[in-house]
Amino acid sequence: xxxxxxxxxxxxxxxxxxxxxxxxxxxxxxxxxxxxxxxxxxxxxxxxxxxxxxxxxxxxxxxxxxxxxxxxxxxxxxxxxxxxxxxxxxxxxxxxxxxxxxxxxxxxxxxxxxxxxxxxxxxxxxxxxxxxxxxxxxxxxxxxxxxxxxxxxxxxxxxxxxxxxxxxxxxxxxxxxxxxxxxxxxxxxxxxxxxxxxxxxxxxxxxxxxxxxxxxxxxxxxxxxxxxxxxxxxxxxxxxxxxxxxxxxxxxxxxxxxxxxxxxxxxxxxxxxxxxxxxxxxxxxxxxxxxxxxxxxxxxxxxxxxxxxxxxxxxxxxxxxxxxxxxxxxxxxxxxxxxxxxxxxxxxxxxxxxxxxxxxxxxxxxxxxxxxxxxxxxxxxxxxxxxxxxxxxxxxxxxxxxxxxxxxxxxxxxxx
Amino acid sequence: xxxxxxxxxxxxxxxxxxxxxxxxxxxxxxxxxxxxxxxxxxxxxxxxxxxxxxxxxxxxxxxxxxxxxxxxxxxxxxxxxxxxxxxxxxxxxxxxxxxxxxxxxxxxxxxxxxxxxxxxxxxxxxxxxxxxxxxxxxxxxxxxxxxxxxxxxxxxxxxxxxxxxxxxxxxxxxxxxxxxxxxxxxxxxxxxxxxxxxxxxxxxxxxxxxxxxxxxxxxxxxxxxxxxxxxxxxxxxxxxxxxxxxxxxxxxxxxxxxxxxxxxxxxxxxxxxxxxxxxxxxxxxxxxxxxxxxxxxxxxxxxxxxxxxxxxxxxxxxxxxxxxxxxxxxxxxxxxxxxxxxxxxxxxxxxxxxxxxxxxxxxxxxxxxxxxxxxxxxxxxxxxxxxxxxxxxxxxxxxxxxxxxxxxxxxxxxxx
Numbered sequence: 028x029x030x031x032x033x034x035x036x037x038x039x040x041x042x043x044x045x046x047x048x049x050x051x052x053x054x055x056x057x058x059x060x061x062x063x064x065x066x067x068x069x070x071x072x073x074x075x076x077x078x079x080x081x082x083x084x085x086x087x088x089x090x091x092x093x094x095x096x097x098x099x100x101x102x103x104x105x106x107x108x109x110x111x112x113x114x115x116x117x118x119x120x121x122x123x124x125x126x127x128x129x130x131x132x133x134x135x136x137x138x139x140x141x142x143x144x145x146x147x148x149x150x151x152x153x154x155x156x157x158x159x160x161x162x163x164x165x166x167x168x169x170x171x172x173x174x175x176x177x178x179x180x181x182x183x184x185x186x187x188x189x190x191x192x193x194x195x196x197x198x199x200x201x202x203x204x205x206x207x208x209x210x211x212x213x214x215x216x217x218x219x220x221x222x223x224x225x226x227x228x229x230x231x232x233x234x235x236x237x238x239x240x241x242x243x244x245x246x247x248x249x250x251x252x253x254x255x256x257x258x259x260x261x262x263x264x265x266x267x268x269x270x271x272x273x274x275x276x277x278x279x280x281x282x283x284x285x286x287x288x289x290x291x292x293x294x295x296x297x298x299x300x301x302x303x304x305x306x307x308x309x310x311x312x313x314x315x316x317x318x319x320x321x322x323x324x325x326x327x328x329x330x331x332x333x334x335x336x337x338x339x340x341x342x343x344x345x346x347x348x349x350x351x352x353x354x355x356x357x358x359x360x361x362x363x364x365x366x367x368x369x370x371x372x373x374x375x376x377x378x379x380x381x382x383x384x385x386x387x388x389x390x391x392x393x394x395x396x397x398x399x400x401x402x403x404x405x406x407x408x409x410x411x412x413x414x415x416x417x418x419x420x421x422x423x424x425x426x427x428x429x430x431x432x433x434x435x436x437x438x439x440x441x442x443x
Numbered sequence: 444x445x446x447x448x449x450x451x452x453x454x455x456x457x458x459x460x461x462x463x464x465x466x467x468x469x470x471x472x473x474x475x476x477x478x479x480x481x482x483x484x485x486x487x488x489x490x491x492x493x494x495x496x497x498x499x500x501x502x503x504x505x506x507x508x509x510x511x512x513x514x515x516x517x518x519x520x521x522x523x524x525x526x527x528x529x530x531x532x533x534x535x536x537x538x539x540x541x542x543x544x545x546x547x548x549x550x551x552x553x554x555x556x557x558x559x560x561x562x563x564x565x566x567x568x569x570x571x572x573x574x575x576x577x578x579x580x581x582x583x584x585x586x587x588x589x590x591x592x593x594x595x596x597x598x599x600x601x602x603x604x605x606x607x608x609x610x611x612x613x614x615x616x617x618x619x620x621x622x623x624x625x626x627x628x629x630x631x632x633x634x635x636x637x638x639x640x641x642x643x644x645x646x647x648x649x650x651x652x653x654x655x656x657x658x659x660x661x662x663x664x665x666x667x668x669x670x671x672x673x674x675x676x677x678x679x680x681x682x683x684x685x686x687x688x689x690x691x692x693x694x695x696x697x698x699x700x701x702x703x704x705x706x707x708x709x710x711x712x713x714x715x716x717x718x719x720x721x722x723x724x725x726x727x728x729x730x731x732x733x734x735x736x737x738x739x740x741x742x743x744x745x746x747x748x749x750x751x752x753x754x755x756x757x758x759x760x761x762x763x764x765x766x767x768x769x770x771x772x773x774x775x776x777x778x779x780x781x782x783x784x785x786x787x788x789x790x791x792x793x794x795x796x797x798x799x800x801x802x803x804x805x806x807x808x809x810x811x812x813x814x815x816x817x818x819x820x821x822x823x824x825x826x827x828x829x830x831x832x833x834x835x836x837x838x839x840x841x842x843x844x845x846x847x848x849x850x851x852x853x854x855x856x857x858x859x
Contacts, residue, residue: 039465039466039469039482040469040478040479040480040481040482041469041470041473041479042465042466042467042468042469042470042471042472042473042479043470043655044466045461045462045463045465045466046461046462046465046466046482047461049455049458049461049462049484050455050458050460050461050462051458052458053455053456053457053458054457054458054459055458056458057457057458062456063456063457063458064456064485064486064491065456065483065484065485065491065495066455066456066462066482066483066484067481067482067483067484068465068481068482068483069480069481070480075480075481079481082498216551218514218554218556218557219551219554221514221515221554221556222554222556228515228516229516237453237454237517238515239454242597248459302753303747305726305729308730308733309729309730309732309733309734309738310721310726310727310728310729310730310731310732310733310745310747311726311730311733312726313721313725313726313729313730313747313749314724314725314726314727314729314730314841315726316725316726317724317725317726317727317747317749317802317841318725318837318838318841320803320804320837322725322749323749323750326749326750327749327750327752327753328746328747328748328749328750328753328757329726329745329746329747329749330744330745330746330747330757331719331726331729331733331744331745331746331747332744333729333733333738333739333742333743333744333745334739334742334743334744336743336790336791337718337743337744337790340789340790340791341744341746341757341789341790373756373757374752374753374756374757375752375756386733387736388736389736395548397548416548416549416550417549418545418548418549419574419575420573420574421734421736422597422734423574423597425730425733425734
């Protein structure tokens, strides 16, 4: 079934609130196997709302509206749908009783406009509002199913899940729900990844293959239609295996989690501890790690050696390596090694990661913006250094450097 | 001017991401005096995108598109607008050079599809992308202004603010432009602040007063209409003075900057240095500070003493304060004081800030989630401790704690 969502409210058009309702309904519809073709936002304006409903009805099987069911003069959704369908508005007695009771129990006088919240279109099915006063409506008119939901998310969500979804499911005859899986990659850019999968992407039919990128991480979503998980997995199997064959070294999870979560799982499982020394990332790497609940089990802490003074004072990098003519400098493989190794000595952790580089906006020590060294030290093992040339602004370089450091540790933990 | 926003991307229709771009653009347009009549979301589908563009062009003066400018086969926005307008796509040489340079500097092979990101419609104006590769486009066709922006918010936002807004303003002829000013507050919650300004907010006409909150900071936007800055300032003067009278102790800036920027300006101006000790914020405080370019001038670095072991080992908190029956514990005013004072000893900085608390999701040491101690030590001065009870999830508590620590330092720097 093809569906559209219409969110009604001038506050959305003024940018005062973000349209999380459309996201919620879209996600629930995807799980049901209903395809959303358009989301529209329209203000509290009679003519424009009528135009939007008419357009949606002309091209969709299902039109889901949210907002405009309240008591004020601005709440027009039922009135406008009444105009479109030529039906009358009638009082839904149980809702009217609930409204009267609520006012009585709070000892406040009910103003007449509250009666509007108990109105429904003649011949429609009421959708119960467990967390508010405005009753929802569902009806079929000239082959299109209309669902009217309230705007406040705390009223809309339970009404949609408990009452609107079953109502819609009864009207879905032949369709099979969507089944999706996320593959998460690090250490590789979006365009490179796509390049390596181009033949698969271009010839995709079932499953569909959709790559997209967030800073420092790339996701591929595989989607098919299946009645149950086992059937879905079976239909994804061949494509997933082919992707793993080509990109296995970058694939860190088959669910939508950040790499720091997986790194911490591996650390906890192997009972290893970690500490970090950050220069150019300035605390971001530690921040990402400590975003994971329970990270204290493996993460001892970090030392942010932002200045050369602290690189020397707290982690013992000799001043003649950091400064002076011909010295390697703070942004160097030498400094990265000492920082990582000294972490093991001074914190007693099993792993030490260091990050030193130029986040910009200006070059430093005559070195270009984006040049970053990641050091990875491990008890009783040779320390490794990775040289990166990252692009982007200061914020992106910090994030990409932190994610790459996590990627290198993930690789090491997988090998151990 | 009447405008519409079209966000393009199947991930929006699947509910995988929420359409924050529409909110951002709507809010900025409201400030410019451009009225948004519709927001639409459409998938990566040629025919449906063409239909949406055609409909928008038929009823709006301005059509702002976001998304679909990337390198992949799914990125169709420019192609579809080329179809609608009958114009060709041509290469924007400076963007092409930037793309080639980026790949060369990273030593990776550029795949042909990346060229697509440098294409623009013939006769259009390029909109520079400071934080990504895809060039934006702006053009007027049959009386409608089209603006094409990338989808990722970190590329879209600066492109819109710096390049698309001035382009649109030049095309707004008859209207008196809006003049806005942002007042930024820290150390006070949104509802408290609103309560203290309620009479002003309820009786507002000109200027309008719009409060809104981001985690840990509250902003008030004052808006009027004026032809020039001097006229605008004059019209805002009385309201601004009244707000300052009531809330001056929380007002850290009269422009839209985060508090860390102001704290660093004050540190640099007074030639003072800072180091931090973070437990529950886990690196976030340092990360915020080092997001400010040039922060290395005053910020020496930090020590993330996430584990008790490192609180003891790196900053000398005695184990009998941290652990054992009747001990104050890691989350205590005693620990906050020692951490802050030891920073001065071990890093030589003029100021030391410590943050120790319970970020959640579970209580710790029998102390509730959200309890946070901020220590503030200063050379030759008595160390202060601030006890906070913050609300929100793990991430919010980390952010609010870090912002409150910055607020306390800001207050101290103002007094000095």
